[in-house]
Amino acid sequence: MRIENSFIPVRGVGETTERRLWEHGITHWDEFDGSVVGETLADRIEAFIDEGWNHLEQGDVSPFAERLPASSRWRLYENVRSETCFLDIETTGLDASCNDVTTVSLHRGGDTKTFVKDRDLTADRLSRELEDSSLLVTFNGQRFDVPFLETCYDLEVSVPHVDLMYPCKKLGLDGGLKEIEQEIGIERELPDISGRDAVRLWHEYERGDDGALETLVEYNRADTRNMEPLMDIVADRLHEQVFEAARQPE
Template identity: 60%
Template sequence: MRIENSFIPVDGVGEKTERGLWERGITHWDDFERDAVGGKTGDRIEAFIETGRERLDAGDSRFFDSALPSAHRWRLYENFREEACFFDIETTGLSHANDDVTTVSVHRGGETLTLVADRDPAVGRPLTRDAIREALADAPLLVSFNGRRFDVPFLETAFDLTLDAPHVDLMYPCRRLDLTGGLKAVERDVGVERDRPDLSGYDAVRLWREYERGAEDALETLVSYNREDAVNLRTLAEHVVGALHDRAFGDIE
C-alpha cells in the first residue's frame, strides 16, 4: 500500500470512513472528488491531498509519519523503500545503560555496511559516532525489528545520538499478522532462510567475547550474523507490508 491509497491521515477520517471510500472505488487520491464526502471532512481530505502531493514530491517522510496513526505507519514503506535504512545491532547484554554495542549493520540501497567496536577491526569499519551518523544520513525511513525499544536506545545512549527519523519497527506490524516472538522465529514462520540458523543473540555475545580473547574467526562469524539480520529485514518488510495491504483492501478490486 502506498501513501496515496491512504485517507486515514486526515483529521476526522477513521478506518471505517476510509474503507467506505475504498469500497466506492476511491482507492487512490486521484480518484477523490470533493462531492464524495460532504461537509468539513470532504474539505479536509481535499486539502490534505493537495498538501500531501507537495510533501511526497519533496520526499518529506516526516510529514506523513506525524500524520499517520501509529498503527498504520507501515504504509510509509512502499513510498520510501528504496532509500530506507534497514539496521540491526549486536551488544554485550540487554541494558543500554550498562552494556556496549559491538556491531551495527545497515542495509541501504542494496549495500550492507557493518561497523565494529574496534579501532582496527579485522572485518568491517570502526564503530564511531560519526560513522553511525554517516550510515544513517538523510534516511527518510528506518526499518528495524524491536528497534524502538532496543537498538535505538542503545545507540542514542552509547554514542550521544538522536535518531528521530521516521521508523517502522516491524515487530508491531508483525503482531497484527499474529507473527510473534523474536526476529528469528518470525523469519521461520514466513520462510526466510539463514546461512546459520543455529546462531542467536546469545551467540552474538559469546562470539564477541571470543574475539576479545583473540579469535579473529569469531568476529567474522559475528559480522556475518549481524549483516544477515539487517539484510533479512528488507525481505521481512516486503512480506509484512504486502500481507497488511491484502488484509486492508480485502476483496476490494
C-alpha cells in the same frame, strides 16, 4: 500500497472511514471529491492532500510517519523502497546505560555495511548513514535498537521508522525475527545464534579470537539483510488484507 492511497493520517479519519472511502471507489488522493464524508472532514482531507503532495515531491515521508499508527507505517515503504535502510545492532547486554553496542549493520540498496566498536563505529558515521536514508526499518528497534544507539552515541534518530514487529503482529506473526522468518519460509545459511551467543562471541573476540568477531558480524548482517524480504512479504500481505479486500465488491 502507497501513501497516496491513505487517508488515516488525517485528523478525524480512522480505519472505518478510510475503508468506507475505498469501498466507494475513492482509493487514491486524486479520486477524492468531497463525497462520502461531511464538509468539515472533507476540507481537512483536501488540505492534507495538498500538503501531502508537496512532501512527496520533496521525498519526505516524515509527516506521514508521525501521523500513522506504528502498525500502519508499512504504508510508507513502497514510496521510498530504494532509499530504505534496514538496521540491526548487537550489544553486550540489554541496558544502554551500562552496556555497549558491539556491531551495527545497515542494509540499503542491495549493499550491507557493518561497523564495529573501537574500529569504525562512531556517532558521525551512523549519523551520515541515517541521513542518507528516507526510511528506517528494524525489528523491535522502536524499543531496543534505536533507544540504545541514541543513548550510547548521543544521537537523535529522526528518520521515519517502521518497526516490523508491529505490522507482523497485525498479520498474526508473533515471536522473534528468526521464528517469523522460519514461519514464512525465509532461509538462513548460519545456524541459529541467540543474543546471549552474540555477547559471548564479542567477549571471545576481546580475548583475541578474530574468528568470533567474524561469526558475530555475519550473524548481525544476516539479521539485517533478512529484514528486506520480510518487509516485502509483510507489505504485500497487508496490501491484500487492508487495501485490496476493501476494493472488492461484496
